[in-house]
Amino acid sequence: MQRSGILFIISGASGSGKTTLCANLRKNPDFFYSVSCTTRAPRRGEVEGKDYFFVDHDVFRRQIKEGYFLEYAEVHGNYYGTPLQPVKDALVKGLDLLLDIDVQGAQQVRNNPDPQIQRALVEIFLTPPNLAELEKRLRRRATDDEATIQRRLAAARQEMSFWRNYDYVILSSTAEEDFQRFRSIMLAERFRTSRLQLDFE
Amino acid sequence: MQRSGILFIISGASGSGKTTLCANLRKNPDFFYSVSCTTRAPRRGEVEGKDYFFVDHDVFRRQIKEGYFLEYAEVHGNYYGTPLQPVKDALVKGLDLLLDIDVQGAQQVRNNPDPQIQRALVEIFLTPPNLAELEKRLRRRATDDEATIQRRLAAARQEMSFWRNYDYVILSSTAEEDFQRFRSIMLAERFRTSRLQLDFE
Numbered sequence: 514m515q516r517s518g519i520l521f522i523i524s525g526a527s528g529s530g531k532t533t534l535c536a537n538l539r540k541n542p543d544f545f546y547s548v549s550c551t552t553r554a555p556r557r558g559e560v561e562g563k564d565y566f567f568v569d570h571d572v573f574r575r576q577i578k579e580g581y582f583l584e585y586a587e588v589h590g591n592y593y594g595t596p597l598q599p600v601k602d603a604l605v606k607g608l609d610l611l612l613d614i615d616v617q618g619a620q621q622v623r624n625n626p627d628p629q630i631q632r633a634l635v636e637i638f639l640t641p642p643n644l645a646e647l648e649k650r651l652r653r654r655a656t657d658d659e660a661t662i663q664r665r666l667a668a669a670r671q672e673m674s675f676w677r678n679y680d681y682v683i684l685s686s687t688a689e690e691d692f693q694r695f696r697s698i699m700l701a702e703r704f705r706t707s708r709l710q711l712d713f714e
Numbered sequence: 715m716q717r718s719g720i721l722f723i724i725s726g727a728s729g730s731g732k733t734t735l736c737a738n739l740r741k742n743p744d745f746f747y748s749v750s751c752t753t754r755a756p757r758r759g760e761v762e763g764k765d766y767f768f769v770d771h772d773v774f775r776r777q778i779k780e781g782y783f784l785e786y787a788e789v790h791g792n793y794y795g796t797p798l799q800p801v802k803d804a805l806v807k808g809l810d811l812l813l814d815i816d817v818q819g820a821q822q823v824r825n826n827p828d829p830q831i832q833r834a835l836v837e838i839f840l841t842p843p844n845l846a847e848l849e850k851r852l853r854r855r856a857t858d859d860e861a862t863i864q865r866r867l868a869a870a871r872q873e874m875s876f877w878r879n880y881d882y883v884i885l886s887s888t889a890e891e892d893f894q895r896f897r898s899i900m901l902a903e904r905f906r907t908s909r910l911q912l913d914f915e
Binding site: 638640643644670673674676677679680681682683684694696697698700701702704705706709711713 | 839841844845871874875877878880881882883884885895897898899901902903905906907910912914
């Protein structure tokens with residue numbers, strides 16, 4: 514049996530448990546992780562081509578124009594982007610990828626006209642089960658003042674409103690439950706007829 | 715969170731492990747099982763309305779004409795059919811159903827024009843991973859003569875050619891593996907955005 518690779522993207526607001534889930538997924542060899550480009554300076558110990566490809570602003574802006582990125586974002590004055598070609602190469606080899614991106618990045622991937630990308634794409638949204646739980650989580654972790662908490666709550670609430678754009682929604686629970694739910698989706702998608710090449714002759 | 719029910723149908727040729735898988739799934743309370751109609755005579759201990767609804771040929775044929783069945787089949791001169799309305803009622807309540815039917819029955823469900831059925835439908839095909847394994851399984855179980863084995867092989871081979879019509883294909887392995895794979899698909903489908911009603915306000 515042969516199958517084509519799957520491009521999983523996961524988004525989730527602050528308090529969704531996404532950071533923990535992605536860390537747990539990284540411990541397992543289920544996914545190929547592509548290396549992002551960034552314009553920010555390397556931190557101590559970061560390795561070019563392993564942690565990031567470090568490029569300057571001019572190069573990054575030219576690459577944007579050339580359609581080099583599957584998705585990119587500007588955060589605190591620096592660019593971060595996922596190069597398209599390595600993703601396409603991995604998919605052809607039957608490798609699955611996991612991209613951890615926000616709702617704007619997900620929208621860019623969703624809008625990408627490449628049919629190979631669209632065929633491979635599976636979008637998962639992780640969210641606290643309700644607003645009360647969101648608030649509880651943000652208050653539990655934070656040493657922040659009330660204004661900061663309120664700002665984060667508003668931002669998370671806004672992100673949560675995008676759930677309908679995704680293929681799957683996981684209402685986050687414990688770290689272990691979130692992990693098992695994600696894995697169910699991953700396994701199921703591997704059994705999709707549209708991705709399989711079977712030959713019983 | 716509320717969600718609409720899912721209508722899982724599973725098909726699999728002789729030697730696919732489907733009988734064992736369905737027996738194992740029955741031990742778990744994941745599904746609502748609808749009661750079929752049949753024209754065959756009740757066997758000792760079978761209870762009307764529990765094991766089957768027992769009806770005569772004339773009634774069954776009239777029901778076919780009236781669109782009473784989601785799918786039906788004639789086997790060895792008797793009719794067997796799944797009434798449509800109880801399936802629709804269960805789906806509205808958010809219950810998931812499992813129908814174990816052959817490729818012809820699956821085709822009838824696939825062709826049903828009811829939008830509620832189409833939205834709810836998830837089709838899974840269980841198959842031996844290859845023809846050598848199929849033959850091994852048929853020979854292992856059988857006290858049959860060579861002609862019978864050859865007839866079964868040909869029939870199974872023909873059924874296996876329908877895999878592309880389904881949403882998911884499980885290449886059967888051990889009973890435990892098959893069970894876990896089916897459950898991954900079941901869980902993943904429950905997280906499908908299109909089936910959820912979430913309200914974060």
